[in-house]
Amino acid sequence: MRRWMKKSFAWITASVMLLSLPAFASAASDLGWASDPKLYEIRTLAGKTEWGSANGQAGAATFFHPRSVAVMPDGKVMIADHSNHLIRVLSADQVETYSGLTLGEDEAGLPIGAFNDADRSLAAYELPAGITADLRGNIYVADAGNHAIRKITPAGRVTTLAGNGVIGSADGIGSEASFYYPSDVAVDVRGNVYVADTLNHVIRKISPDGQVVTLTAPSTRVVEYYPGAVAPAGDFRDGPIAEAKFNEPSGLAIDAKGNLYVSDRGNQRIRYIDFAAGQVTTVAGGGTYGPQAVYVEGDYVDGPASQARFNAPEGLYVLADGSVLVADSLNHAIRMIKDGQVTTVAGVGTEPGNADGVAHYAQFHHPTDVAVLPDGRLIVADEYGNKIRVLQKYARPAVLPQEGIPVILNGELVQSDVPAQIRYDYTYLPLRAVSEALGYEVSYNEGASEAVLTKGGVVITVQNGSMTVTRTEGGVTTTAEMNAAAFIDRNRMFLPVRFFAEQNDLDIQWDNEDRVVIIRNKTFQ
Numbered sequence: 001m002r003r004w005m006k007k008s009f010a011w012i013t014a015s016v017m018l019l020s021l022p023a024f025a026s027a028a029s030d031l032g033w034a035s036d037p038k039l040y041e042i043r044t045l046a047g048k049t050e051w052g053s054a055n056g057q058a059g060a061a062t063f064f065h066p067r068s069v070a071v072m073p074d075g076k077v078m079i080a081d082h083s084n085h086l087i088r089v090l091s092a093d094q095v096e097t098y099s100g101l102t103l104g105e106d107e108a109g110l111p112i113g114a115f116n117d118a119d120r121s122l123a124a125y126e127l128p129a130g131i132t133a134d135l136r137g138n139i140y141v142a143d144a145g146n147h148a149i150r151k152i153t154p155a156g157r158v159t160t161l162a163g164n165g166v167i168g169s170a171d172g173i174g175s176e177a178s179f180y181y182p183s184d185v186a187v188d189v190r191g192n193v194y195v196a197d198t199l200n201h202v203i204r205k206i207s208p209d210g211q212v213v214t215l216t217a218p219s220t221r222v223v224e225y226y227p228g229a230v231a232p233a234g235d236f237r238d239g240p241i242a243e244a245k246f247n248e249p250s251g252l253a254i255d256a257k258g259n260l261y262v263s264d265r266g267n268q269r270i271r272y273i274d275f276a277a278g279q280v281t282t283v284a285g286g287g288t289y290g291p292q293a294v295y296v297e298g299d300y301v302d303g304p305a306s307q308a309r310f311n312a313p314e315g316l317y318v319l320a321d322g323s324v325l326v327a328d329s330l331n332h333a334i335r336m337i338k339d340g341q342v343t344t345v346a347g348v349g350t351e352p353g354n355a356d357g358v359a360h361y362a363q364f365h366h367p368t369d370v371a372v373l374p375d376g377r378l379i380v381a382d383e384y385g386n387k388i389r390v391l392q393k394y395a396r397p398a399v400l401p402q403e404g405i406p407v408i409l410n411g412e413l414v415q416s417d418v419p420a421q422i423r424y425d426y427t428y429l430p431l432r433a434v435s436e437a438l439g440y441e442v443s444y445n446e447g448a449s450e451a452v453l454t455k456g457g458v459v460i461t462v463q464n465g466s467m468t469v470t471r472t473e474g475g476v477t478t479t480a481e482m483n484a485a486a487f488i489d490r491n492r493m494f495l496p497v498r499f500f501a502e503q504n505d506l507d508i509q510w511d512n513e514d515r516v517v518i519i520r521n522k523t524f525q
Contacts, residue, residue, distance in 0.1 A: 030376045033359070033391050034319060034336065037345050038509050039518065040391050042362035045379065046095050047387035049354050053084045053102065053111070061095035063088065064111065066381045066388060068131045068184070068315060068369040070139070075374050078139060079381065079388065080128040085113035087120075087128060087141065087152070090388060099152055100125050115146045115165045123158035125150065130184030130196070130252070130315075130369075140193055142182040149185060149195060149206065161193065162212050169200045169218065177212035179204070184315070186252040186260065194260055196249040201234035203249060203262065203273065215273070216244045216280070223292045233294045234266045241273060244280035247295065251369075253316035253324065261324055263313040266295040270313060270326060270337060283324070284337045285310045300331045300349040301342075308342035310335070311350075315369030315381065327367040327380065334370055334380060334391075345378070346391050354385050357523035358507045364389065394509075394518050407517045409437050418492045420517055426484040427510060427517060428494035431462075434519070438504060444493075451486075451493050460503060462495065464488050469499065 033040040045058060052062030067082035077090040078098065086100035099120035103112040113126030126145030133139045139152040140161065148163030160175065168178025180199040187193045191208040201219045206212050219235040234247025247266025254260055260273040261283070269285035284305035287296035298311025311330035318324055323338040325345070333347030346359040353363025366384035373379055378391035395411030404419025407429055416433030431451055432442045440453040440460075453460040459472045467482045480503075484496040497517060501508040509518045 031319065031372070032376075032393065033345060033378060034321075034323060034338075037359040037391070039394050039511055040346070040359045041357065041394055041520070041524075042346055042359060042364075042380075043356050043390055043392060043524075045388045045390040046090050047382075047385075049386060051083070051386045053081070053086065053097075055088075055096050056094065058090065058093045058095055063386045063388070065383045065386065067129050067383055068142075069371050069379055069381045069388065070131045070133055071371050071373055071379070072133055073137070077371075077373075077379065077388070078131055078133070080131040080141060082127055082129060082144075082383070084111050085125045085127065085145075087125070087131070087139075099123050099156075099158060100128075113145055115143075115148070117150075117159050118157075120152055120156040120158050123150075123152075129182070132185050132187055134187045134191065135189065140185045140187055142185045142195065144181045144183055144198070147179045147181060149179070149182060149193065162195075162206050162210065169197075169202075169214070171204075171212050171214055173212070174210045177204075177206075183248075183250040184252045184263075186254050188254055188258055194252055194254070196252050196262065198248050198250055198265075201246050201248060201266075203246065203252075203260070215241055216246060217242060219245050219247070223294055225292070231294075236264075236267045236269075236289075236296070238271075238280050238282055241275075241278055241280055244271075244273075246271070250312075251314045251316045251327070253318045255318045255322065256320075261316050261318065263316055263326065265312050265314060268296045268298050268310045268313070270310070270316070270324065282306075284308050284342050285313070298330055300328075300333070302335075302344055303342060305337055305340050305342055308335075308337075315367075317370050317372065319372070325370045325378070327370045329366045329368050329383070332364045332366065334364070334367060334378070346380075352384070354387075355523040356389075356525075358520055359391060361507065361522035362389075363523075394511075394520065396516070396518075400514075400516065405515055405517060407434060407519065409434070409519045410521060412437075414519075418490055420497075421489075421494065423487070423494075424484060427497045428484075428487070429497055429500060429517065431486075431493040431495050434500055438500070448488070448491070448493075462486050462493075462499070464493060469503065471503065 047063045051064040054062045064083040068080040070078040079088040081088045087098045089098040101124045114124035116124035129144040130142035137154040141150040143150045149161045151161045162177045164175040170178045183198040184196040193206040195204040203215045221235040222230045223233045235245040237245040250265040251263030262271040264271045270283045272283045299309035301309040314329045315327040326335040328335045332352045333349045334345045347364045352365040355363045368383040369381040380389040400406045407414040414437045440455045443452045449464040461470045467485045469480045507520045
């Protein structure tokens with residue numbers, strides 16, 4: 001039991017791996033980011049910071065809080081465009097409306113949602129959230145605002161699988177059942193659909209015959225917001241499935257064993273439902289409720305899974321090796337649980353923003369879902385950023401020199417009459433070629449033994465054989481030590497790569513597989 005590509009990379013077979021999105025061509029052809037993200041970059045695949053519903057070329061298209069993504073067998077990406085009340089599709093470099101109606105705006109100027117079953121172009125949704133697909137190409141949507149689970153057939157017919165548009169918690173068949181703001185869905189190979197019934201704080205199951213059953217225990221906890229004002233809230237309990245409790249479950253993913261991972265948003269945990277064992281356990285995260293607290297307090301901590309901390313984790317994805325990716329929404333980061341450790345794959349934890357850039361310097365703004373494209377790149381629904389983002393290997397020219405060590409600066413080959421070289425276990429770059437590529441004027445004093453770099457009001461000097469760098473800026477002179485001394489070879493001065501990183505606030509990496517030096521701005525325009 002697994003969820004098609006959105007939630008389980010283990011489903012990608014050799015034939016699927018051959019599928020591609022032509023305009024998405026990338027240097028990334030594997031999952032290298034899962035073991036070492038330093039060579040990888042976050043780029044905007046589609047959308048802009050400002051919200052809208054424009055279709056067209058990916059870079060010009062707009063979204064309004066894209067909430068979830070599902071990668072289809074043909075490589076197209078289905079997007080639950082939450083606040084536009086639409087299902088969009090990203091194909092090659094084009095964004096189109098796949099299903100849903102544009103019904104105008106309300107008094108606040110926001111798009112209007114509705115509830116209508118019909119052909120996909122005439123169907124209507126209200127705040128669609130989670131989205132996935134089964135092996136037959138049926139698409140399932142957690143239609144949160146309509147408190148229903150919708151189904152889009154390959155022929156384009158939209159029906160309501162379960163729910164009736166009215167808030168409730170009843171089990172039953174089809175419209176007899178009711179939900180309360182379901183946020184995500186996952187479908188297994190037998191056709192069972194699992195639902196994160198978020199504001200009912202439970203996990204539900206819809207069998208192939210349409211029967212809805214509640215798998216976990218409802219919460220009976222109430223909190224007092226202020227004296228005399230109480231409200232229901234979620235709760236926490238591990239143990240037998242029928243006794244386990246959740247607090248706003250918001251993300252689901254099925255692994256290769258047919259078991260279910262759950263983002264337990266209000267408990268700041270990733271939970272695991274083992275159907276064979278009949279148990280719910282905590283995989284990562286933790287914390288306790290403060291007095292009358294609705295949620296466990298969120299935090300941002302990498303490390304051993306039991307000590308790691310999340311802040312409103314949402315979308316999940318299971319990789320072939322069993323690692324779990326987490327869209328950690330209020331930490332504005334993509335996290336990974338692997339071998340009992342939680343690490344940050346991309347994003348600057350706790351710092352929201354819109355900047356593309358090197359994986360650990362790029363920013364997200366409330367990411368809510370994550371999936372893997374057929375070519376191995378990671379795709380992210382950046383909800384409040386109104387964008388679909390992608391993690392891919394560093395930009396590089398199509399052809400690199402066969403001799404020497406190439407140096408790539410922001411995707412362009414640095415032209416030099418002498419190559420970079422390795423000496424004393426340090427990587428050295430030719431000073432003039434790299435400095436001029438960075439915009440410096442380069443001159444030499446004292447018989448070429450002292451190099452002077454000038455850009456704007458900055459003057460940097462370094463001497464042959466010395467580890468000391470002198471920098472003058474704004475009338476203030478400072479010195480710093482390099483990790484290795486400058487030297488001259490073939491009448492060219494060479495400096496260790498760290499010099500260029502530290503003096504220019506750049507990210508510099510060594511690609512050991514291709515023997516390439518990569519120099520990049522930490523964030524991109």
